[in-house]
Amino acid sequence: MDETVSLDLAVDDFPDEYELESLIEKLKDQDPTFLLGIFVALAVVIFTIVLLKFFLGSKTTRNAVLLVGLCDAGKTLLFSRLLLGTFKRTQTSIAESSASYKAKNDRGTSWTLVDMPGHESLRPQYIEKFKASARALVFVVDSAVFQKEVRDVAEFLYSLLTDSTLTTSAPSIIVACNKQDIKMTKSAKLIQQQLEKELNTLRVTRSAALTSQDGSVGGAVYLGRKGRDFDFSQLPMRVEFVECSARGHQGELGDADIQDLETCLAKL
Incomplete structure (x- = not known):
């Protein structure tokens, strides 16, 4: 019984890996311009977060x-x-x-x-x-x-x-x-x-x-x-x-x- 449960749990772990591979394949099929837009958007978000953290951090330390x-x-x-x-x-x-x-x-x-x-x-x-x-x-x-x-x-x-x-x-x-x-x-x-x-x-x-x-x-x-x-x-x-x-x-x-x-x- 324990072996069956372990096997079921192991099998349940596989869909995530399959979904990841499927996502990679879909990204490969996308227009490079579209992918570039996504990366630029992510870079802008990260840069904004870093700036906010810097300025807010500076403000809180000047107390x-x-x-x-x-x-x-x-x-x-x-x-x-x-x-x-x-x-x-x-x-x-x-x-x-x-x-x-x-x-x-x-x-x-x-x-x-x-x-x-x-x-x-x-x-x-x-x-x-x-x-x-x-x-x-x-x-x-x-x-x-x-x-x-x-x-x-x-x-x-x-x-x-x-x-x-x-x-x-x-x-x-x-x-x-x-x-x-x-x-x-x-x-x-x-x-x-x-x-x-x-x-x-x-x-x-x-x-x-x-x-x-x-x-x-x-x-x-x-x-x-x-x-x-x-x-x-x-x-x-x-x-x-x-x-x-x-x-x-x-x-x-x-x-x-x-x-x-x-x-x-x-x-x-």
Whole structure:
């Protein structure tokens, strides 16, 4: 009985092989033009799938929101406020901190929020580490001492805006003009205007320095548009300036004033 069953099962396996041979014979009888059309159609489908996988994969991997800026700009307190809403005494960071941040929108979008060290000796290595995954950069500025730091702020911002990886991926940039709770601070509009002037000057001096070396500007990405004074609308990425206060106008026991920043993050 077992042998009969085995024989039946073995015989049942043959139709697939016969059908395959029959299909091959039918294909041989087809017009070559028809077969070429089939192969072209299949190639287009496969190519489309590969492209979709590449672009969708790139989009999903760029899920980091980087908090960058000079030392003492208030990045770490802002990091704490965005995540927990609570005030936390901080000190100068020497390494990055990261956590999952849920944007305040109907989609419930989540990003990886990364607080980056602000010291000039540490910044380059952390920018290099995280820039490929950046969905957005929150460039935190100390509005209270901006007039003294404008040159340093502009130089750091210039290095980001001319980075080839960032100009290609074009993450959103939010310039968070922090510490608005302190009297006589610079407004977001004034900070934007002064940065545009300073970046325009830097563009001239940096381009001249590169040109004087070998007669060309090399592989550096040119900031803005040639022949025109620089302004942020010329960049490939969206740039927004917002006013905020991680400490808050009511002090340590009160809430932070970061609603405009949260609104920007909700739109990413």
